[in-house]
Amino acid sequence: MARGEVRRTDSMNADLDSSGTFYSIDVRSDYGLFSLDHGRIYMVINERLDKTLSLINGLASTGKEILCISRMHPDLLRERYPLQDIKGVWLSETGSSPRLSPDHLENVVEEITDFVSSRKNAAAVLDGLEYxxxxxxxxxxxxxxxxxxxxxxxxxxxxxIPVDPRLFDPCQLARLRRFAEILR
Incomplete structure (x- = not known):
């Protein structure tokens, strides 16, 4: 399989299969092949954003519609991925739109919920949990x-959700993992 390619035996939407289970997709990135289940949060454990950016590219290359809420300015995101249709929102206290403030979490939840609930083939990235x-x-x-x-x-x-494990104590990191699968 080529980098960014997803292997699935069904259509690309994220509907339940006949047995009532969620579909999985295999996403190839620069860091290997990752099997991702729909309906899940994945914490990407990495000290840098590289692994997450590679996964974003892999998901976008397969036709996933992607929302990226990030500390990275949307213009920089578009520069890095000019051929990908990624909706970028800047996670910042100040600056131009589209922007979300880190101290208004209800707006972050609303942005992600609206995006993923209105699309059958959606993925989202929340970069900035430490922020x-x-x-x-x-x-x-x-x-x-x-x-x-x-x-x-x-x-x-x-x-x-990319997470630098050095920024949370072990107890906090263990609690965060309750909500997510871990990708290393």
């Missing part, structure tokens, strides 16, 4: 992830 944690307590962060998990499961989407 968000500067503006909220850990309990609120857990509630936020619980709401995102519900939205992702209900819409059968895929949500990638």
């Amino acid at each position: 968000i944690s500067l503006f909220t307590d850990f309990r609120t962060l857990n509630i936020f992830l619980e709401e995102l998990n519900d939205a992702v499961m209900a819409s059968r989407a895929i949500l990638l």
Whole structure:
């Protein structure tokens, strides 16, 4: 399989199959082949954003519609992926639109929920969990992830959240993992 190619034996939408299970897709990235289930959150454990960017490229290359809420400015995202149709939203306290403030988590949840629930073939990326944690307590962060998990499961989407493990203590990281599968 070529880089960015997804292997599936069914149509590309994320509907349930006849047995009532969620479909999986295999996404090839620069870091290997990853099998991703629809309706799941994946924490991409990496000190840099490289692995997540490679997965975004792999997902976008397969026809997934992608929302990327990131600390990376949307113009820079478009420069890196000029041929991909990725909706970029800047996670920032200040700046131009499209922008979401890290201290208004309800707006982040709404943006992701609206995007994934209105598309059959959606994936989202939330880059900046560490940044968000500067503006909220850990309990609120857990509630936020619980709401995102519900939205992702209900819409059968895929949500990638890059996390630098050095920025959370082991207990916090273990709690965050309750909401997500881990990609290393």
